[in-house]
Amino acid sequence: MAEAHQAVGFQFTVRPDGIDLHLSREVLKHIYLSGVTSWRKRAIRFKNDILAGVYPASPSSWLFVVVAIMSSVYARIDPSMGMIDSIKFMTVQTQTWLSAVLFATALWLTLILLLRYTLKMLLSYHGWIFESHGKMSVSTRIWLVGRLVKMLSGRRPLLYSFQASLPRLPVPSVDDTIRRYLESVRPLLDDEQYTQMETVANEFKKDPAPKLQKFLKFKSWWAANYVSDWWEEYIYLRGRSPIMVNSNFYTMDLLYVTPTHRQAARAGNVVHAMLQYRRKLERGEHIKALGKVPMCSFQYERMFNTTRIPGIEKGEQLCPSLSVCVCVYLVQHLKDRKHLVVYHRGRFFKVWLYLGGRHLWPSELEMQFQRILNDTSAPQPGEMKLAALTAGNRIPWARARVKYFSEGVNKTSLEAIETASFFLTLDDEAHGYDAEKLRSLDLYAKSLLHGKCYDRWFDKSFTLVVYKNGKVGVNIEHSWADAPIMGHMWEYVLATDCFHLGYTEEGHSKGDINKGLMAPTKLQWDLPEACQEIIEGSYRLAKEIADDVDFHGCLFDDFGKGLIKRCRTSPDAFIQLALQLAHFRDKEEFCLTYEASMTRMFREGRTETVRSCTCESAAFARAMEDPNMSERLDLFRKAAEKHQNLYRLAMTGSGIDRHLFCLYIVSKRLQIDSPFLKQVLSEPWRLSTSQTPQQQLNLIDLQKFPKYVGAGGGFGPVADDGYGVSYIIVGEDLITFHISSKFSSPETDSYRFGQNIRQAMLDIRALFQLKEKKNVGPGDI
Known part of the structure; x- marks a missing residue:
């Protein structure tokens, strides 16, 4: 058999007159080529490590600096202000040029650190995220118009070129975190429950929060990211329950197109x-x-x-x-x-x-x-x-x-x-x-x-x-x-x-x-x-x-991102408010809502939580169920603006949940009992949501190939009596919802929730159509 023959690189037979050695040239050729490929990969990695290590400079810039310093020395100009003479230690014939090279190299490394620090400062500026549409502050104008980031990254960056220049994830203040936490749970608690929670939170803020915060600040100084390693260990790796359904997630193929029906092909x-x-x-x-x-x-x-x-x-x-x-x-x-x-x-x-x-x-x-x-x-x-x-x-x-x-x-x-x-x-x-x-x-x-x-x-x-x-x-x-x-x-x-x-x-x-x-x-x-x-x-x-997994996939094609943007509203905020309205109709109550936001603008950043259920969103949902309420659109706009602000805070390192999580880990390691942190970390997320990113690479022209759209992906329910909802905004006219729950819960039904989402989306659109009929102006529709 050819396969068996090629599986052996060499064979030998022991004879009275010696060893008869047979080599397979074909196999040895493949071994040689594999070795060449392996060494080529090592060389590429070594080169890329150097290129990423000196970014935003380049190795050729070192030669430029050396030549410039050597030229100035021979022109009897001392740009080092005496430093070159101070590092001379060789013979007369070599000391001048070697000292100049050493000084040029040190200068080059110093410039790299200066450029990298400047780039890090620029990347630490996040004011542009909070700018209102059509408005721009002076600082953001300087940041954008000057294109400083582009100037400092003149050569084509590699995948990991910016790693050393990315800022560290900041640790929010305890006061801000407690204030935002109390604000997030206010629509979920009655007056008595809220007063009790406020008391427990204020006690935590006095003690032991300052002590825990100091340890967390210390970690943030020396760790690349004060959250990510603990998040991976305690949220994922230390979990003892099955990861199937509970942790793993999925993504689908193209929705309408199957390029071939041959499985092997x-x-x-x-x-x-x-x-x-x-x-x-x-x-x-x-x-x-x-x-x-x-x-x-x-x-x-x-x-x-x-x-x-x-x-x-x-x-x-x-x-x-x-x-x-x-x-x-x-x-x-x-x-x-x-x-x-x-x-x-x-x-x-x-x-x-x-x-x-x-x-x-x-x-x-x-x-x-x-x-x-x-x-x-x-x-x-x-x-x-x-x-x-x-x-x-x-x-x-x-x-x-x-x-x-x-x-x-x-x-x-x-x-x-x-x-x-x-x-x-x-x-x-x-x-x-x-x-x-x-x-x-x-x-x-x-x-x-x-x-x-x-x-x-x-x-x-x-x-x-x-x-x-x-x-x-x-x-x-x-x-x-x-x-x-x-x-x-x-x-x-x-x-x-x-x-x-x-x-x-x-x-x-x-x-x-x-x-x-x-x-x-x-x-x-x-x-x-x-x-x-x-x-x-x-x-x-x-x-x-x-x-036990009750799943429903809902293709919403009545409208999409195109119409939502004409409403001058963030598509994500529009959908999140529709989810709040749908959940209120589904269960006649509000719940703690999780929306995943990324923190990858920071080094080793992963995710942060946007608490989508707010006082503003609750007021809007109640207004939609009140036939006598006439201010629904204004309440919608306030709730949408609130959601967008929470999302921006989460992206820029000012979220609350990862901070509270890390404070809890420190308290456990210090063996400090905190009733507040225990209660916070035990609260169930009965509505867990996430948006699947679409067209990160723009490799497919959806206007030219409208059928080549992805179907997105999803995950299992987080709470036994809750829903998991993943959605993907596909092109201009389609939104796909992936809804999961558990059959064992009498409170949930994925298909029913999908219908509530659809109706909520249509009802919100009707608010803008109503305003159009009142001839308020074409810009509002």
Whole structure:
């Protein structure tokens, strides 16, 4: 067999007269090319580290400074004011030019630090965010008109060039945080409850808040970000409950277009596009998102070759035979992994992604995936539901990992999965949006969110799912990054797949087929009955969680961003107020509402919470239910302005929830009991919302190709009796809502909530149409 022959680089036979050595030139050629590629990557990384390290200057500027200083010295001009003479220590022949080079280098480094500090000061200015539409302060005019940021970043920046110049996330004052917190809970509490909360908050402000704040300030001085490491550890990695549904999220394929219905071909193109994207990341190429203000890029580093490792709480034993507990809370990230693992019908396969130092072409990947689809072998005992370990509780998975996957074939196969570039599932179901099929979007979302509970490796940074009808989607583990990062890559992949790689008329991937490629390797397992029982227990728990997810996908196409902007209103504020009105109609009450906002204008920034339920939004919602209220539009505008201001505060480091979270962590580490912080951190988010970013790269012209729109993504409900709502503003005329809740809650119904959202959107639009009929002016509609 050709595959078996190429799998061996050399063979030898021992003879009486010596050793007969046979070399495979083809394999040695691939080994040589792989080595060249590896060293080329190292050289590129080394170069990029230097370029990013001296940014906003460049290495060539060092030569310019050296030449300028040397020229002045030979012209008998001393720009150093005696410093060059003071550092002379060599012989007469060499001391002058060497001292000049040393001085020039020191001057160059000083200028870099000065430029970097100036750039950091410029990036610390956020007044432009708070400017009213059509108005601009003097300071913002200077900042924008002068284009100082552009001047200081004259050469083309790399992906990580701005990291050292980004400002640190500021620690808000305790007074501001307490004041804004009390303001946020006022619409949720009656007078007596609010007075009690105000008393507890003021007591906390007196003591122990000042002490906790000092420790937090100290951390902010030496840590790159005073929130992110604790957020990752305590919110994600220390969690013991299943991450499926509760933490992981998903993103969908194009809504209306399926470029090919051949499963293997679609998988080949998408995987190849992902490899192209990864190559850009490895080279540090600047894959710029929209906007002129640079954002932190540290989350991109762990997109590929990354796996979440389960851990055990300190004090617990892994198993009766072990007396020492191993506490492993980490996100394992590796470099230069050249394979992925594919799951299909209960079997795991290892597929190499490189040949002779290059990526496999889409046609070659299609052939490899088709081989897996054609494989009729049966799963090994326990293999089919093995991935359910990553879907159940974390402690049983951590114990099983140590006891049953620490040696032999199980260790080798698990390492293949955990070190893979990413995980791929060739699903045996067909999903996607079909306007003629009821609940098609709902079933598509549920499949991406949890699947069969054993056909996604939920610990991988992401699992690519390719359905048998050619539709695709991604399930994403949340600890390593947030949705905009994955959305950035997904936009690139879909655009590359459809507009650059393409397909043949028969639907196959383009390119020649190399039939000599080594076939995918089937992973081997030896799972004893005790391990299979743990797998089955994790599956039963995960199945119970998955069956309880009530999901509804709502395509709102009555109007979109275009009309909302004509109303002179922020689209996000418009939608958030519609959600408040819909929730009030759905439950006849208000609740604590979470909206995710990013803080990536700061170094290692992740997210902050916008508390969308405000006194202003509550007043507006009540007015909409009062037929005698005539000031609804004015109340809407006040509520929208309030929401926009809260969003801006969150983006610029003045949010309250991450500050309160970190104060709580400090109090626990200092063993200080705080009734206020306990109550704050235990309050449920019964309405959790997030906007999926759209068109970060502008690779698809939606006016020219209106059908090539993404469907967005979603997540599971945060509270047992609450809703999770993700929405994406697609183009000018479509908004897609992804709504989740639990069947077990008698208070929620995802479809009902979707209808309430639709009606709320229409009712708010009617406010502006009413004003138009009164001939107030075309600018208000």
